[in-house]
Amino acid sequence: MAKKLDLTTYPDPLLDRKSKTIDKQYLKTAEFKQLILDMEKTMHESDGVGLAAVQVGVPIRLAVVNIKDGILPLINPTITYRSIKKEGSQEGCLSVPGVYGQVKRSVKIRLKTMDADGKIIKLKAEGFLARVIQHEVDHTNGVLFIKRTKKIDEGKDKLAEMKKDARAKSN
Numbered sequence: 001m002a003k004k005l006d007l008t009t010y011p012d013p014l015l016d017r018k019s020k021t022i023d024k025q026y027l028k029t030a031e032f033k034q035l036i037l038d039m040e041k042t043m044h045e046s047d048g049v050g051l052a053a054v055q056v057g058v059p060i061r062l063a064v065v066n067i068k069d070g071i072l073p074l075i076n077p078t079i080t081y082r083s084i085k086k087e088g089s090q091e092g093c094l095s096v097p098g099v100y101g102q103v104k105r106s107v108k109i110r111l112k113t114m115d116a117d118g119k120i121i122k123l124k125a126e127g128f129l130a131r132v133i134q135h136e137v138d139h140t141n142g143v144l145f146i147k148r149t150k151k152i153d154e155g156k157d158k159l160a161e162m163k164k165d166a167r168a169k170s171n
Contacts, residue, residue, distance in 0.1 A: 002034075002041040005056040010096045010144060010159075011166040019052070019059045019140045021076055024118035026060075033116075039064045040071050048094045050132045052139030055095045063136035067129065075114040077137050080122075082106035090153055091135060091145045098158045101149030105134045 008014055026032050035058060043051040043064060053062040063074040086104045093099070108126040111133060115121050125133050135145060146152070152159060 002037040004045050005038050005042045007042070007046065007094050008055055008057045010093075010099075010146070010162050012095075014054060014057065014059055015095055015139070015144055016142045017054075017059060018142045019054050019061045022060050022062060022114075024114075027075065027114070027116060027118050035062070036064060036071075036073050036116075043071075043094075046094050050136040051094065052136050054139055054142075061140045063133075063140060065129070065132050065136060073116065074111070074133065074136060075116070075118075077111055077113040077133070077140065079109050079134065079137055080112050081108075081110035082134075083108040087131075089131065091131070091149070093135070093145050095139075096144060096146055096155075096159070096162075099146065099152060099155035101146060101152040103135075103145050103148045105131050109134060111137075 035053065039051050039053065039056060042056060043066065050063060050065040053060045061076045063077065064071045065074065083106045085107045087107050088102050088104045090100050091103045107130065108124070109130045111123045111125065113121055113123065138145070146159065
């Protein structure tokens with residue numbers, strides 16, 4: 001049975017670190033299969049369209065994205081191609097609640113990832129799905145959308161408060 005996991009939120013330093021590569025042995029474990037189910041439940045109950053494992057405190061190269069047929073797990077994802085053509089659009093993030101900003105991303109991508117059996121698969125994505133995948137792969141590389149935005153549209157005050165709280169905790 002899947003359970004909703006707690007979200008790791010900015011400015012937790014875990015979100016700034018590159019996640020670890022998943023080995024094929026781990027894919028076969030009940031723990032891994034449960035993590036995917038829990039991430040799916042967490043994403044849906046949080047009204048997200050994608051979720052990286054690091055966002056629930058597990059720093060491994062895993063993300064799930066919502067597609068029309070269910071969810072697509074991305075295991076050790078690597079973007080192998082990004083179109084030169086980019087589009088700007090507003091993004092938010094479950095790990096940076098209440099903050100939204102404009103981010104330019106490639107319109108088309110190619111992705112190399114693994115399926116649940118550890119087999120390498122290659123995918124193409126464009127439009128909104130390409131944007132979501134790029135956002136989630138960024139998470140596995142320790143990059144939050146707020147590092148990519150040139151303009152915060154909404155939640156500047158919340159972002160400033162999160163930074164202030166982090167400084168206070170570190171002192």
